Amino acid sequence: MRQCAAEYRNRYKNEIEGNRLPQVSKDTVYRIRTNNFEVINSRVVALSNFLGIDVFKSNGQIFPKPLSPSKFASEFARVEELVEKQPKLEKTIKSLLREITEIAAA
Numbered sequence: 608m609r610q611c612a613a614e615y616r617n618r619y620k621n622e623i624e625g626n627r628l629p630q631v632s633k634d635t636v637y638r639i640r641t642n643n644f645e646v647i648n649s650r651v652v653a654l655s656n657f658l659g660i661d662v663f664k665s666n667g668q669i670f671p672k673p674l675s676p677s678k679f680a681s682e683f684a685r686v687e688e689l690v691e692k693q694p695k696l697e698k699t700i701k702s703l704l705r706e707i708t709e710i711a712a713a
Contacts, residue, residue: 608633
């Protein structure tokens with residue numbers, strides 16, 4: 608478990624330091640390896656992608672896969688920082704994101 612967590616941290620050191628990927632520990636590795644988690648969050652997704660595990664198939668159901676953590680993570684992080692600094696932009700940005708998803712779904 609330790610070795611897996613260490614290899615993940617070594618491979619994604621720059622992304623972790625830039626807050627584009629979450630840090631993982633041996634405990635996280637153990638919970639994912641034993642399927643002992645209930646919430647699929649960014650840490651679970653990142654480590655599962657690293658391990659080649661599809662956590663979005665469960666009891667015959669297939670859940671939509673998220674974008675890989677490296678594609679838009681830094682952009683979304685910057686948008687969130689912007690909204691924290693200027694809360695009045697939240698409604699406008701949500702509207703823009705909704706429109707993007709509607710265009711993509713069409």
